[in-house]
Amino acid sequence: MNRESRSAPPAGSDALSFADRPGPRLSSIMIRAPASVRVLSLAILLAGGAEGVRAQSPTGSTPDPCTRASAGPRTASTDLYCMVLTAPLGLGRDVEARVDLRFAASPFTVAVTADGNVRYDATLTVRGLPDPGELGTDDAGRPYTTYVAWLTTPTFYPETRLQEVRNGVVELGRIALDKFVLLVSAEVAPDVVERSGRLVLRGQSPSTRMYPADMMEYLVGAGGIDVGADPGGGMGGMHHVHGGDGWLRPPMPEGITMLPALMELEAPEAAPWLPGAADPESIPWVRPRELVELADGDTLALEATYVRRRLRGGTHIVYGFNGQIPGPLIQVHEAATITVRFTNRIDWPTTVHWHGIRIDNASDGVPHLTQEPVAPGGSFTYTVHVPDAGIYWYHPHHREDIQKDLGLAGNLMVRPARADYYGPVHREEVVVLDDILMNGDALVPFGRERANDALMGRFGNLFLLNGEPEYRIEVEQGEVVRFFLTNVSNTRTFNLSFGGAPMKIVGSDIGLYEREAWTESVVLAPAERAIVHVRFPAAGELPIENRVTGMDHLGGRFFPEVDRLGTVTVRHDVKLPDLAGPFTTLREHLFVQEDIDRVRGEFDRPVDHELLLTMEQEGLPFVVERLMRVDSAYFHPVEWSGTMPMMNWNATSAEVRWVLRDPATGREGMDIAWELPLGAVRKIRVHNERRAFHAMQHPLHIHGQRFLVLSVNGVPTDNLVWKDTVLVPVGATVDLLLELSNPGAWMMHCHISEHLEAGMHSAFTVR
């Protein structure tokens, strides 16, 4: 069995080789299924794998119109952001058509609806269409006079008319469907409302390549296998699935197609670890976050400590800064300098990083780059000077996958010097968004020697807003609230909304956008911040929700995922000063525009440096590797939720290597070592490699400086804001303008904690 499966060469696999691997792990997938099923399943998986490889390496003599139109090897993926439309037989000449899918304009690098569907602006480029009259007449004998484009679903219902089409370039408009089909037909009149004429072109969205892997239904059985399914609607299962290896497995989200072989995976290559204590009763209960207002020159004592907390009825030992989750909300004025005397009272070495602050390099908190880690019991003094107004945060920078996830994260609010910096609101709320991974009432352990969940990062299944599973606020009718949102989760990108309450985006990582803008939802990747104004016009209860498109990878389907994160109760009839007027006015932030004007002349400079984001693996279990090859036929721009928990759980940084590469030198990781001149700007092109073994979005964070996201997939950003973290969607290319304002040795890395642990980091020097 082993021999057969390992020696069967996948057809057309010249571009990607299947690494050989040791036998023991391989045998572990074969348990339970009868022999006939095993042979069948491997045949299917291999066939699927070959499909994946074909999709990844479009070869052949004539490049398709998407490949030919591509602006280069490291621009937008032609495979994910371009569709080839083909003509059915019998059109009698060469017609060539492609549709380019661009993210619609948005304050975020990926545009989505409130439900989490990606919003594309579609452009059709077509040549070779004959004069429609040459195609004859319809059934009623009326001659065709024009062409019309239609949007439909893979089941061809319903169909929507898009645009009249001719040879050349036609804007088809906006599309926000998870899977779709585009058609062009010859019609008797341009204004037909239903397609009735002859079909001349058709094409399927890249996402339709995600289809059910054959036979999966059979392998899984008719729902008869208990895989510790999560009965709580995706909010965590009640089964404790313990292996004999001491690991508690993550629960399966409900309704996801699952292979029994995956449930039999051996434990990750790491010992299971959670904080413990000889005398748990002596550990203090967690306290809610406190506001600490500091003046220029003040000192704060900050400790990383053990705390006890209850979650889902279980009692857990976790971490907190000064006994609080989130850590104290430190509030200072712009341009102040404070001293933070930090003491490490947990069992790991650690450091404190001041995320987003253009801080003095010696206080940046990066182990082995700016300081040695603070040993348990040790201390370190940070000098925190805050040059920019806005919302920032602090967290450990050593085994962040564990320490941050267990509660070590807090906000640093920098109050602006300008009185008119923000528009008027009734109140402010500072909200930390997080999730934590539980199985029943227990925490799922972490890998001790190295991070597990190394493929997609550790997705939690219990959402925490300011540390609370049931976050609630009360507001009055008509109240306008300024929310400062920070995503501190290990890997989850949120798509947040307030039950349809009108919302405008005001600021991001480092201060304000050039102008305020309406938005249906806030897309927030790990480490990013958003400042939004929300008005609650009607009394009642509104949910705070994360609405995304989940992916059932094996089932080949998208599904709407709605996570309730909290509740806003809007009280009736209380009289507040009315701010409806200022709320509905979108402000221009002239001081931001003027600040950006200083570098606007550099926007068109050539690309100075490139960075490639990719991944390599060696030694993943056979079944995982095969399934991931099936899955690589399509990657979504954003992997919103953890729908492959077993494969992910099993993978550690020993098998998975996430890579930052400088394509100009071929150097990777810490070897990239750019030397950049202080006072200059540099254009950095970042490309997220779609052809990686597994591709996923990466929130790329750059320490110590600030940058602008100039363009995404070649489309210029129309409303700029200074950033320290950028969400780079799968297969996408973003151009950054990095301002070099702060000397020192600085890190850049993916802010998915497990990707950071699995090698996705680098450093550069500014002098």
Ligand code: C2O
């Ligand atoms: Cu918030 Cu290097 O990290």
Ligand code: CU
């Ligand atoms: Cu990453």
